[in-house]
Amino acid sequence: xxxxxxxxxxxxxxxxxxxxxxxxxxxxxxxxxxxxxxxxxxxxxxxxxxxxxxxxxxxxxxxxxxxxxxxxxxxxxxxxxxxxxxxxxxxxxxxxxxxxxxxxxxxxxxxxxxxxxxxxxxxxxxxxxxxxxxxxxxxxxxxxxxxxxxxxxxxxxxxx
Amino acid sequence: xxxxxxxxxxxxxxxxxxxxxxxxxxxxxxxxxxxxxxxxxxxxxxxxxxxxxxxxxxxxxxxxxxxxxxxxxxxxxxxxxxxxxxxxxxxxxxxxxxxxxxxxxxxxxxxxxxxxxxxxxxxxxxxxxxxxxxxxxxxxxxxxxxxxxxxxxxxxxxxx
Amino acid sequence: xxxxxxxxxxxxxxxxxxxxxxxxxxxxxxxxxxxxxxxxxxxxxxxxxxxxxxxxxxxxxxxxxxxxxxxxxxxxxxxxxxxxxxxxxxxxxxxxxxxxxxxxxxxxxxxxxxxxxxxxxxxxxxxxxxxxxxxxxxxxxxxxxxxxxxxxxxxxxxxx
Amino acid sequence: xxxxxxxxxxxxxxxxxxxxxxxxxxxxxxxxxxxxxxxxxxxxxxxxxxxxxxxxxxxxxxxxxxxxxxxxxxxxxxxxxxxxxxxxxxxxxxxxxxxxxxxxxxxxxxxxxxxxxxxxxxxxxxxxxxxxxxxxxxxxxxxxxxxxxxxxxxxxxxxx
Numbered sequence: 001x002x003x004x005x006x007x008x009x010x011x012x013x014x015x016x017x018x019x020x021x022x023x024x025x026x027x028x029x030x031x032x033x034x035x036x037x038x039x040x041x042x043x044x045x046x047x048x049x050x051x052x053x054x055x056x057x058x059x060x061x062x063x064x065x066x067x068x069x070x071x072x073x074x075x076x077x078x079x080x081x082x083x084x085x086x087x088x089x090x091x092x093x094x095x096x097x098x099x100x101x102x103x104x105x106x107x108x109x110x111x112x113x114x115x116x117x118x119x120x121x122x123x124x125x126x127x128x129x130x131x132x133x134x135x136x137x138x139x140x141x142x143x144x145x146x147x148x149x150x151x152x153x154x155x156x157x158x159x160x
Numbered sequence: 161x162x163x164x165x166x167x168x169x170x171x172x173x174x175x176x177x178x179x180x181x182x183x184x185x186x187x188x189x190x191x192x193x194x195x196x197x198x199x200x201x202x203x204x205x206x207x208x209x210x211x212x213x214x215x216x217x218x219x220x221x222x223x224x225x226x227x228x229x230x231x232x233x234x235x236x237x238x239x240x241x242x243x244x245x246x247x248x249x250x251x252x253x254x255x256x257x258x259x260x261x262x263x264x265x266x267x268x269x270x271x272x273x274x275x276x277x278x279x280x281x282x283x284x285x286x287x288x289x290x291x292x293x294x295x296x297x298x299x300x301x302x303x304x305x306x307x308x309x310x311x312x313x314x315x316x317x318x319x320x
Numbered sequence: 321x322x323x324x325x326x327x328x329x330x331x332x333x334x335x336x337x338x339x340x341x342x343x344x345x346x347x348x349x350x351x352x353x354x355x356x357x358x359x360x361x362x363x364x365x366x367x368x369x370x371x372x373x374x375x376x377x378x379x380x381x382x383x384x385x386x387x388x389x390x391x392x393x394x395x396x397x398x399x400x401x402x403x404x405x406x407x408x409x410x411x412x413x414x415x416x417x418x419x420x421x422x423x424x425x426x427x428x429x430x431x432x433x434x435x436x437x438x439x440x441x442x443x444x445x446x447x448x449x450x451x452x453x454x455x456x457x458x459x460x461x462x463x464x465x466x467x468x469x470x471x472x473x474x475x476x477x478x479x480x
Numbered sequence: 481x482x483x484x485x486x487x488x489x490x491x492x493x494x495x496x497x498x499x500x501x502x503x504x505x506x507x508x509x510x511x512x513x514x515x516x517x518x519x520x521x522x523x524x525x526x527x528x529x530x531x532x533x534x535x536x537x538x539x540x541x542x543x544x545x546x547x548x549x550x551x552x553x554x555x556x557x558x559x560x561x562x563x564x565x566x567x568x569x570x571x572x573x574x575x576x577x578x579x580x581x582x583x584x585x586x587x588x589x590x591x592x593x594x595x596x597x598x599x600x601x602x603x604x605x606x607x608x609x610x611x612x613x614x615x616x617x618x619x620x621x622x623x624x625x626x627x628x629x630x631x632x633x634x635x636x637x638x639x640x
Contacts, residue, residue: 015502015588017587018632018635020490020502022495022500022502035273035274035275035278036275036279036299036300037266037275037298037299037300037315037316038278038299038300039299039300039316039317039318040299040301106197107497108495110591110592110593111495111590111592112432112590112591112592113590114195115195115197117278117281118195118196118277118278118280119196120278121277121278121279121281121282121300122281122282122284122285123281124282124300125281125285125286125300125302128302129285129286129289129290129302130289137285138197139196139197139198139199139200140196140197140200140281140284141199141200141288142285142288142289152498153498155197155498156199158199175342175427175428175431177426177427177475178472178473178475180330180342182335182340182342267337270433271335271431271432272430272431272432272592313338355593355594355595355598356598356599356619356620357595357598357618357619357620357636358598358619358620359619359621359636360619360620426517433515434515435515435597437598438516438517438518438597438598438600438601439516440598441597441598441601441602441603441605442601442604442605443601444620445602445606445609445620445622446609448621448622449605449606449609449622450609457605458517459516459517459518459519459520460516460517460519460601460604460605461519461520462609476517478519
């Protein structure tokens, strides 16, 4: 069983036509998994819906405690890309015995040219195949949490 | 470097508005990889554009020879789902030293609720992580070529 | 009040992932009108869901009787493009006192590059602005029923 | 010939994946008209790409002068919805002999559930059918410029 913890991030944003902003009326994860025709056994749990720039230390601690409390050995965390590495670091310092994959998107699922489903496919596959550890899947690659940085100028994750 | 061999299949079909049929005017793989923001190094090669029900023994042999001739250790084959397992079997009988992943889709990339990008994310991740062997990635799972069947009634791949 | 009679046609087709064919599991008109944010008062009625090449004389007569029986002065008929002109002719021979607009699409609503919503916008506007008569709206134009032909080679409606 | 003057507005916004904002890298009108399979003769001219909340009196005057200078009798102006009525008023005070239709969208063309193509179909049809005057087409209706208001709470245009 794969545990998916939803925390928000670009992949889950929607255009609010009343104010012209992108916000989080609700998660799109069930719609994504349906479109994916995913038959892997998944337990979806909503922890929060936040832009990752607004995540606090308490939020990261809550995510960590949820990972520890989960019965699952394989955990995916949907997350904003801007502070994904910081959350990965916080998790890696305490959790050594589970496979945890953080995943996000550069373009929301609700926008036409979104990378969300591709990234989700990468995450669901990596979490089943990788040994215990904390990883990030973006741009078709699986990164170790401590060897990756977001290049904000190009909007890509790169090995450091 | 990941070698992608394109052979056609549902994922690459487009609606032909002049005759109302689904056909293959050209491959959509470059558009898919662009939408995916994939930065993994990929070499795309078009072998054929066929519905997999129309694939011949010679086609499968051509695919096999292309895999053998490729310099890549990691090979993805886009393929129609109906005879994907038959092609996987043909490859597995001769090729033991490369990681080969076959991938397709239930709904074409050009149709709104397509699973193509998700499946492609699974394939690109699996081909980088799995040991030598022949695999199929569909429905969020990585199947050994000899332990999978397409359940045509439900449109899903299942372990046998 | 605008009466919309649904008869099928390309605009309402969906990809059936179990057999790879395009068929009509149900009409998409409610989804289309929702996406359009249409607030014009509309009464939707499903008459049939047919490819227009399969429409019979009895079908055209049924459509005609539905138009005659409707209380609405403004009627839109969603219809396959291949025999749209034949149905328009059948209606025009008997109905002189209502504004009837036939509309279809070259690409189904469920496919990414669909013209359906554009054509529907044309039809809803034309039916409110045109005097009594039978018209076809395709390609951004309003055609009199007896001065239009589908150019099948180019997939466009043209004045004759 | 229909003249389309592009001024920006929600319909033409795109998601900028580098900063997470919606902006205007370029107009999408050619892509929209291609998707629409529109064969009406159209002259597209880009005047500006602005959120209508940022439009100045000088911008409105420039739009007016462009309308006066155009050889076309039928003019469409793509425009943000928030100040569309103000621009319509400015045009109507000076121009009496042309048919001018302002059109926008609640959701950008680049977002999945966009109303843009529907609204554009309404505008292209209305501009061909209405007598000289200034109009707004939104929500499937054609409004006289001086009898319409945007209900910002519901995101709809309504008769006053």
